[in-house]
Amino acid sequence: MLAAHTHTYKRHRPKQTLLYQLVEQYYSGFLEYLTHQGKTLPHHVDREFAEFLKCGRLEHGFLRKAFVELAKSYFDIHSIP
Numbered sequence: 129m130l131a132a133h134t135h136t137y138k139r140h141r142p143k144q145t146l147l148y149q150l151v152e153q154y155y156s157g158f159l160e161y162l163t164h165q166g167k168t169l170p171h172h173v174d175r176e177f178a179e180f181l182k183c184g185r186l187e188h189g190f191l192r193k194a195f196v197e198l199a200k201s202y203f204d205i206h207s208i209p
Contacts, residue, residue, distance in 0.1 A: 152181060
């Protein structure tokens, strides 16, 4: 007989990690430094940093998407004449 596995969801909290805090604090300054040097990061690298900084933030996750979809359906229903 197979043992029942119970999995408990544990929210990721990247903002509490040292790596996240360092990137959040210094990334924009680093980009300014590159700009003054006449340089830029490759687009894919910049995109990865932007996505990393959104990681674990509820305003960029499922709850926001669910709210937007709910609002759309509400206005679609209530705009029917």
